[in-house]
Amino acid sequence: MRVFATRMLLFLIPCLLGVMSFYLVDLPRYYAYYYTKNDGCAITWIYDRIYKNPKPIDIAFIGTSHTGCGVNDAYLDSLMDDKNVVNLAYCQGGRSMQLSVLTDIL
Numbered sequence: 001m002r003v004f005a006t007r008m009l010l011f012l013i014p015c016l017l018g019v020m021s022f023y024l025v026d027l028p029r030y031y032a033y034y035y036t037k038n039d040g041c042a043i044t045w046i047y048d049r050i051y052k053n054p055k056p057i058d059i060a061f062i063g064t065s066h067t068g069c070g071v072n073d074a075y076l077d078s079l080m081d082d083k084n085v086v087n088l089a090y091c092q093g094g095r096s097m098q099l100s101v102l103t104d105i106l
Contacts, residue, residue, distance in 0.1 A: 057086050059085045064098075073086055073087035
């Protein structure tokens with residue numbers, strides 16, 4: 001029984017190290033945004049606006065599809081000449097994506 005336990009432990013150590021490496025290695029933001037399940041949401045546009053567009057974001061609306069449909073950012077941007085207004089709503093469920101967008105902006 002002792003031989004079996006040591007062999008099982010020797011087998012499980014590389015497997016556990018491999019699984020732990022998935023959690024320890026940070027995924028580049030490009031892959032996180034571009035390889036999500038994109039069902040009509042503009043998640044790639046959000047990445048391009050945050051990282052590639054040189055204009056600063058002064059006012060950002062982050063939320064669900066209700067925020068995306070309810071806030072007219074182009075109209076608000078035309079009203080405020082000195083501020084850049086952006087609507088970064090993500091239409092799929094889950095608060096983790098909105099939290100990721102918020103931490104990327106900050």
